[in-house]
Amino acid sequence: MSRCLVVLVFPPNTDDPDAFSNEDGVAPRSGILTLASALAESGIADPVYIDGDIHPLDKICEFITLHREDILAVCVGPWSTGYPAALKVFEHSRAEDPCIATILGSAHFTALSTLCMQNQRPCVDYGLVGYEIVGSFVRLIADLSRGDRPGNYPGLAHWVNDTLVQVPQEPEALFSRVDYALIDRHLPHSERYEENFRANIVPYAKELFGREPRGYGFLEVARGCIKFKTEDACSFCCLSRGGMWKNQVDSGAEAWEALRRAFNAGIDYLFFVTDELPMTFRSLLVDMKKSMPAWFRDLPDDERPILEGYARADGLVVPSNASLLFDLGFRNMFVGVDAGPMTSLRAMNKQLNVVGRVDSLEKLYEANDRAFKEAQRVGLKVEIGYVLGHLGATPELMAQSVSLW
Numbered sequence: 064m065s066r067c068l069v070v071l072v073f074p075p076n077t078d079d080p081d082a083f084s085n086e087d088g089v090a091p092r093s094g095i096l097t098l099a100s101a102l103a104e105s106g107i108a109d110p111v112y113i114d115g116d117i118h119p120l121d122k123i124c125e126f127i128t129l130h131r132e133d134i135l136a137v138c139v140g141p142w143s144t145g146y147p148a149a150l151k152v153f154e155h156s157r158a159e160d161p162c163i164a165t166i167l168g169s170a171h172f173t174a175l176s177t178l179c180m181q182n183q184r185p186c187v188d189y190g191l192v193g194y195e196i197v198g199s200f201v202r203l204i205a206d207l208s209r210g211d212r213p214g215n216y217p218g219l220a221h222w223v224n225d226t227l228v229q230v231p232q233e234p235e236a237l238f239s240r241v242d243y244a245l246i247d248r249h250l251p252h253s254e255r256y257e258e259n260f261r262a263n264i265v266p267y268a269k270e271l272f273g274r275e276p277r278g279y280g281f282l283e284v285a286r287g288c289i290k291f292k293t294e295d296a297c298s299f300c301c302l303s304r305g306g307m308w309k310n311q312v313d314s315g316a317e318a319w320e321a322l323r324r325a326f327n328a329g330i331d332y333l334f335f336v337t338d339e340l341p342m343t344f345r346s347l348l349v350d351m352k353k354s355m356p357a358w359f360r361d362l363p364d365d366e367r368p369i370l371e372g373y374a375r376a377d378g379l380v381v382p383s384n385a386s387l388l389f390d391l392g393f394r395n396m397f398v399g400v401d402a403g404p405m406t407s408l409r410a411m412n413k414q415l416n417v418v419g420r421v422d423s424l425e426k427l428y429e430a431n432d433r434a435f436k437e438a439q440r441v442g443l444k445v446e447i448g449y450v451l452g453h454l455g456a457t458p459e460l461m462a463q464s465v466s467l468w
Contacts, residue, residue, distance in 0.1 A: 066135035066162075069108045069204055071095040072123055074141045074148035075115030088116035089259045091246050093281040093336060094140050094169060100242040101197045107205050108135055111249045118250060120148055124155045126250065131159040135207055138200075140169030153186040164188050164207050168196065176220050180227055189213065190220035193306040194286060195235035218306070232306030239284055239312050239321040243328035268332060271444055272394055274365055276332035280325050282370075284318040285311040285347055288338035289375075309343060315350030322368065323358065331368045340396075341378035341388060348387050359392075371395045379434035385441045395444040400431050 073092040092114050099110035111130075113123055127137065137156045141149040153165045168191040172179050176192045191200060199216035206213045213221060217233035246252045257278070264279045287309035290296050312318050325333055337344060359367065370393040379385050379398065388396065438445045451461065 066133055066208070067109050068111055068130055068134045069102060070111040070113060070127065070130075070134055070137045071099050072113045072137065072139045072149075072152055073115050074123075074139055074145035074152060075120055076142075076144040076148070088114060088252075088255055089264055090256060090278075090280045090330075091243070091252070092116075093241075093283050095138075096241055096243075096245065097238055097283065098138070098140075098197060098200055099245045100240060101201055101238050102204060103242055103245060104240060105201050105205070107201065107208055109248075110245060112245050112252070113250055114252055115145065115148065117252050117255045120151060122250075123152055127152070127156055127163075128159055131156075131163065134160070134163050136164040136166055136204060138166040138168065140167075141171050142169065143171045146171050150183060150186060153183070157186050166191065166200075166203070168192075168200075176229060177227065180220050180222070180229075184222065188221065192218045192220060192229065193232045195232060195237075195307055195310060197238045198235050234307060234310070237284070237286060237310050237312050239317060241321065241324055243324065243330075264332065268369070272369055274369075276369055278328075278330040279332045280328075280330035280334070281336050282322060282325055282333045283336050284321050285309075285335070285337040285340070285344045287311075287343055289343040290339070311337075311344055311347050315347060315352070315354040316356075318347065318351050319354060319356050319359065323356070326368055331366075333368055333370055335370060335372035338373055339375050339378065340372045341374050341381070341384035345384065345387075348391060351391055352387060355391075367392050369394050371397070373397050373399075374434075376400055376434035377430040379437050379443075379445075380430045382437055382440075385437040385443060389441040389443055393443065395446065396438065397446045397448065398434065399448040400450065 073095050091112075095112060095114075099112045102108055102110045111126070113126065115123060118126075127134065134156075137152060139149040139152050149167065153167075156163045156165055165187050166189045167179060167183075167187050172190050173192050173194075176190055180187060180190055189203060191203075196216075196218040199218050202216050203213050203219065213219065215228065215230045217230055217235070220227065220229045222228070246256075260279050265275055268274065268276050287307065288296070289309075291308035312321065322333065340348065370391065372388075372393060374384075374388075374396045376398050379396065435445055435447075
């Protein structure tokens with residue numbers, strides 16, 4: 064019997080008693096939706112999109128049981144909080160039919176690939192390390208569908224007899240042709256997304272922007288942060304960057320096309336998931352402004368998509384960067400600030416990449432303040448992630464940190 068289904072799961076956080084509250088499941092999961100879209104585009108198999116924030120673990124396992132004879136592979140991409148549930152999905156799949164291949168990926172596996180493969184060998188067949196693995200995923204499914212032995216694709220981890228083989232990652236073009244119709248193809252998701260969106264996001268958006276958007280989602284047209292280039296991530300950063308410090312679509316026109324797909328699917332409140340925009344991807348933003356399409360230009364201001372993203376304070380300091388973001392439709396930026404007082408910046412060894420450490424600290428201190436003034440000047444809202452304390456901080460220094468903000 065030909066197996067035609069590939070199940071892609073974002074697992075629930077089964078250890079959190081509030082895992083299925085209305086605060087979860089407000090938007091499609093971009094990771095598994097991207098893989099599902101690439102697989103659907105290839106025509107190799109029929110992808111099944113399942114968001115564990117919408118469908119709990121027992122419902123996911125029930126689907127696998129009902130369709131076990133048609134399932135070629137079960138693929139799970141957990142955050143660390145969802146890793147126990149991911150293993151339960153794999154264990155259930157193995158018990159239902161040992162012929163179903165199991166594939167593990169995402170941030171948790173990228174950080175701990177060797178341990179995951181060694182400790183979970185009975186229930187994990189393959190792993191994919193990093194985020195530039197869409198091509199490898201499609202090739203792996205193609206080989207499995209033909210009954211062939213998988214090749215050594217970039218990012219693939221698998222066992223060859225008793226040897227764990229982990230293939231080095233390679234650069235890969237960012238896939239942006241998301242098919243939003245896949246969200247409800249096999250299991251319903253949109254109704255719950257809409258319900259949670261109305262309950263949690265709409266009131267926030269109305270207060271912040273004075274309008275009520277139709278739908279919320281994530282847009283991935285760029286990935287990375289300039290701080291990853293020199294392995295100097297911010298002190299509050301917990302991201303696993305995978306194998307590439309930066310990746311983006313080929314042009315501004317391609318970014319607009321991805322945005323248009325989301326907008327036509329009823330999503331007009333979009334979060335750019337890249338880790339930092341104005342410094343890392345300024346060239347892409349400039350090209351987006353040059354290639355701004357007529358469909359966007361012709362929309363009244365209050366009907367254009369609302370965009371959000373991340374920025375470093377020293378990226379917003381540049382007046383042209385703040386203006387560029389606003390012109391493209393960005394209305395809210397999340398900015399991480401390491402600390403306020405000079406003493407705290409010095410204690411955390413923070414500096415800008417300019418000559419002279421004292422000069423660097425002074426510039427960083429000034430940048431934190433000037434960035435928010437630039438955002439205010441053009442009309443950008445700013446949400447701040449702020450490090451309040453550190454080892455050795457005194458009560459007086461903590462009070463100074465709080466008073467600055």
